[in-house]
Amino acid sequence: MAARDLIRDVLLAPESITSLTPLDWDLLMRQGRRANLLARLAHVLNARDALDSVPSAPRQHLVSAMRITERQTIAVRHEIACIANALEGSGVPLILLKGAAYVAADLPVSVGRIFSDVDIIVPRPLLGQAESALLQHGWRGSTLSPYDQRYYRRWMHELPPMRHFRRDTTIDVHHNILPETARLSADSHALLDNVVSVPGHDRVFVLQPVDMLLHSATHLFHEGEFISALRDLFDIDGLLRHFGSRPGFWDELVRRAAAVGLSRPLYYALRVSVDLLRTEVPKDVLATASIGRPAAPLAWTMERCFALAFQPVHPSVDTAAVKAARFALYVRSHWLRMPMHLLVYHLGRKALLRTTSADTPVETARPA
């Protein structure tokens, strides 16, 4: 069987499910689960009243995936309330990023989205207050080696993940949208100065629409891991479709990207989303966004790499070309993240640790 990204094809053309064979359904469920897109597929089919036409066995997996994300949406709302409560009185505004922001702002992309943690961003000068407020309310820092602590605190754009001791939920506290050491320097202050409060909560904020898109794009196109890359690209597609109908959105998007120094990731986001997900982006917007385009041979290579890498991380689409593209992007993600001398040091240390320490068990093979 030829390698194919069935989950993407079906999400783009849900009416095609009528021609799927049992083995196609089998592959679709596996790719969808691995790419964290199974619940999204379920919601897409449900919105078209097509869930009943799915054969019974795969339909159960779709139903099951929907139940998980329905539950997670409730849990994320509760978690947001808990974080808001913890930060109250600390002088730190609660600004949500990514999935939690989509839920809080009630955006269509939040429907059927799987969560692993909540991401927030705080102005750098308030980082200490934010960390201690969270510690006082039951979150605990990760027990990391001194090297990892330094890696996060000196070089990265976020604190080591913090975990709530009772609810076992994880929060990532960012203070910048890119690592301190990154080659591309973005103006995080400008983003933080233009946050908007979410309906019904005067003290919970999200980035304004253009910035939300720019942040998602920056995150995805600096990424070196691809488990959720296709899902994240669908997020970008969903944000563009949702906000694209608002007057002035497109013009503001390109202008804003240039102003905060994120024209490159915006260019990639629009180009790749159009190519892979057939997102409707006005022609003139694509043309003006090309100020972020690198020189032609590089642009062509990068777009090829993204197209290969942004597939489900699954044996069915794991060709040599996909592996090569992912490796290249992995190296690039580190290259973008820090200057050469730090990069050599950091990767060298990681490689050394990998050969000396055995992998640790995550769980033992029993259900409870």
Added chain:
Amino acid sequence: MKVGDLSPDALRRQVGEGNLLIDLAPFVARLRCDVDSAVRNLASMYAAFSVLPSDHFADFHIQVMREPGLRRWYRPQARFFFDGQPSFTPLPSDQAFAMIEWGLNWCVAAHAHQYLIIHAAVIERDGRAALLPAPPGSGKSTLCAALVHRGWRLLSDELALIDMDTGQVCGMARPVNLKNESIDVLRAFAPEAVLTPPVPDTLKGTVSLMRPPLASVQRRREPAMPAWIVLPRYTAGSPPRLVAHNRARTSLLIAEQSFNYDIQGLRGFDALCAVLDRCECLQFTYGDLDDAVRAFDALAATH
């Protein structure tokens, strides 16, 4: 075609290539395994289960494969993969068949949220099911293994799958997991039972799996309506005592023993209440399996 109809070579080849689809109604598992002892146990334990054609939909793709490198020869290990993804710590390869069983339980518990799933043994008589929920060590598997050799039908020794629309419970009639002393106890009680060779030093101690009775396998698609929730408690030397158990406590225990009660929300709460409304809640203390058979027979005779 049944698993037992395949010659040992044909089975080894088919499962080695990852083309063995076993009908574990309501699920289908596609299995790949290169550990000989596990394949032998599979042939014996799943003999009466149907093999499906390889172009059939499978719910769970699982692989249990020998670890490469030095581990091939020095204290060989095997590892469980869920659809190609290494999912758990590798274990000594003589535990490979138990790993398939635990892995299958995990697959169902972690993915099948169309059901309310409770960690409980389920047996049935005359259309009425008894749920035996219990923390490990309470003797539920031993009791379940004994009763299914004395007229009760096996639905499951581990996972009660509650259909939240109908209130019925189904199981897969898969092998029963026996541990430590209960292996010899059951051998003495039911000499006809077919067990896998015991494997010592697993996380759960010495483990052996018991082949499900043929009649239970043949009727595994039939769900049953829960009628009793019985909390078993094995106490050496104790006379049998079957007494009413507080309903509120029982419901909390069932919720606690559920793998996905938290995911189901209100739907799960309603389903749980519906099960409890229908069931007599009992606690059963026993020290002897023959006593247990008599007590459960008396239970089945009530109206």
